[in-house]
Amino acid sequence: QWGGKVITHEILTDLLQEPERFFLPCLHLNPIKVDQSFKEGESIRWGEYTLHFYHFPGHTWWHQAILLEKPGLKVLFVGDAVDHVTHVRSIDCWNYNPISDDQGAARCVELLRETKPDYLAGGHSGLVKWDPAFLDEMQQFVEGRNSLLKRLIGREHADLGYDTYWLRADPFRNLTAPGATTPVKIKIRNHIPGARVTITPRLPEGWTAEPSLTTLTLPEKEEGICEFNITAPAELASERYLIGLETEMNGQAYGEQSLIIFDVGKWHDPDRRPERIQSVAAYAYGALPQN
Numbered sequence: 380q381w382g383g384k385v386i387t388h389e390i391l392t393d394l395l396q397e398p399e400r401f402f403l404p405c406l407h408l409n410p411i412k413v414d415q416s417f418k419e420g421e422s423i424r425w426g427e428y429t430l431h432f433y434h435f436p437g438h439t440w441w442h443q444a445i446l447l448e449k450p451g452l453k454v455l456f457v458g459d460a461v462d463h464v465t466h467v468r469s470i471d472c473w474n475y476n477p478i479s480d481d482q483g484a485a486r487c488v489e490l491l492r493e494t495k496p497d498y499l500a501g502g503h504s505g506l507v508k509w510d511p512a513f514l515d516e517m518q519q520f521v522e523g524r525n526s527l528l529k530r531l532i533g534r535e536h537a538d539l540g541y542d543t544y545w546l547r548a549d550p551f552r553n554l555t556a557p558g559a560t561t562p563v564k565i566k567i568r569n570h571i572p573g574a575r576v577t578i579t580p581r582l583p584e585g586w587t588a589e590p591s592l593t594t595l596t597l598p599e600k601e602e603g604i605c606e607f608n609i610t611a612p613a614e615l616a617s618e619r620y621l622i623g624l625e626t627e628m629n630g631q632a633y634g635e636q637s638l639i640i641f642d643v644g645k646w647h648d649p650d651r652r653p654e655r656i657q658s659v660a661a662y663a664y665g666a667l668p669q670n
Contacts, residue, residue, distance in 0.1 A: 417432040593607070
């Protein structure tokens with residue numbers, strides 16, 4: 380409408396354009412077209428400024444920082460990842476903040492060392508004059524956070540207990556119809572040496588999956604993909620259906636580690652319904668009691 384363009388780091392491209400593929404908090408499900416995306420450290424000129432794009436996985440893995448630069452001035456825009464110079468916001472496992480010495484929050488601290496900004500521009504803290512002395516306290520915070528989480532989780536490979544996305548469906552939300560077949564990829568991020576993972580979709584009555592289960596072996600820190608073709612019954616009510624992904628790894632059962640959503644006939648997410656008029660949509664779908 381206003382002739383503006385959306386430019387972003389490539390880590391956000393799929394999330395913005397195809398939000399139904401992801402299961403994240405505070406995710407707006409109306410897609411946003413990305414006009415141009417940038418790889419790590421790539422730049423673009425904007426008037427008198429140069430904008431540099433970086434992956435900045437602090438508040439969530441799917442997060443960027445933009446360094447705005449002109450002679451004599453560097454401002455690093457960090458969104459919600461840094462709202463106080465003593466720490467990186469990296470305490471919500473649902474956002475995926477890995478326990479790592481070189482990824483996630485640790486990578487944010489390293490990028491601050493590399494870019495040497497004059498100011499930080501945060502989503503909540505506004506503009507803050509940056510002092511390199513802040514790095515020591517931020518580094519201590521990240522190391523302390525990692526240590527406490529490892530003790531709390533109490534297992535050798537702590538990210539297996541903290542990474543809520545180590546197994547996820549892509550797309551997470553799917554729009555289907557009675558009798559239709561939908562391909563769904565299952566993405567696996569492995570945190571232990573030589574993991575042999577078996578995934579079995581737990582289907583509602585009348586649904587089928589091809590194959591019925593799948594097994595793959597992954598080295599530590601590697602990612603793998605398998606695919607299921609999910610077919611809905613020929614007669615099916617227009618509503619939402621959930622398919623759990625029962626998971627076994629190295630002979631140990633992990634239960635339904637993740638799930639897939641199938642909406643039949645129309646999207647059943649409240650903010651994607653056409654009846655978005657306040658006080659009408661929710662009542663029409665029976666989501667709220669009528670007082």
